[in-house]
Amino acid sequence: MPSCMINEREMHYLDQGEGFPLLLGHSFLWDCRVWDTQLRFLSQHFRCIVPDLWSHGRSQPIADGDLSVERLAEDHHLLMQQLGIDRYSVLGMSTGGLWGAKLAMLYPDEVASLALISCYLGSETEEGEEDYLTLLNVVEQLKSLPTRVVDSIVDILFSPETQLANPALSETFRFDLMFLEPEQLSGITAMGKQVFQRESMLDQLSDIRCPTLMLSGEHDIPRPQSEIEEMHRLMPGSQLAIIRQAGHMVTLEQPEQVNPVLINFLASTDGVDIDLSQMDLI
DSSP states (O other): OOEEEETTEEEEEEEEOOSEEEEEEOOTTOOGGGGHHHHHHHTTTEEEEEEOOTTSTTSOOOOSSOOSHHHHHHHHHHHHHHTTOOSEEEEEETHHHHHHHHHHHHOTTTEEEEEEESOOOSOOOHHHHHHHHHHHHHHHHHTSOOHHHHHHHHHHHSOHHHHHHOHHHHHHHHHHHHTOOHHHHHHHHHHHHHHHTOOOOGGGGGGOOSOEEEEEETTOSSSOHHHHHHHHHHSTTOEEEEETTOOSOHHHHOHHHHHHHHHHHHHTSTTOOOOGGGOOOO
16 A cells, blocks of 8 residues: 655555546545445546545554644645646545545645535534534543444444444444554544534535535435535535435445446546446446
């Protein structure tokens, strides 16, 4: 897995395939593996750049300084600059969608299209912010994720249908959470506190000038369908897709539904030339 230095910090990323570049951002508490099923077909026709967020996966743990959404957007802009890529599409899931949207706002000439997956650009509700901060404070004090916290996170992120039909998926995630290093947990909690206290970007949606897709699981608890529909109404011309029997982790839970939606959206991006009839979507 290659890496590069961004502001004297080491960021690891996947670089797979050839063709029009895609920048894929994963969600909080995960890493680049969120996109495993999508990479199997996207990398056949696109160059896929899939970084691990700070303190996640193999990227450097960072527990202090600016870890805001805007800073994360700038860091990923620097990554693409180092790779010599000046025009690309962004697929952002949850936290990846937050910095991906900010990237599209700051660099409209670079971002050719934007997919926001399980993502809401508004601020958290007062109750939601309080719950997240309480959870992060517990983790910070214990320097570990207690079993009850892990169980709660799994139930929030995965739909009941997924946990019944594909228990290995949620169990693998549960295992990964239990074995996070203290350094990683420190960095994750520091980032979470800034991300979950973010200011709303809803009044900046007009700054996103590229074609935009919004995709949500019908049983997403952290980002309910009503939030995605609100953004869709505020962005005339945006596309909306609701994924059946999926929670927050739609790319992993229902790839057979997600993949066709993504590829059809990407195929319409200016500069992309692919033959959809030749693609195996799952």
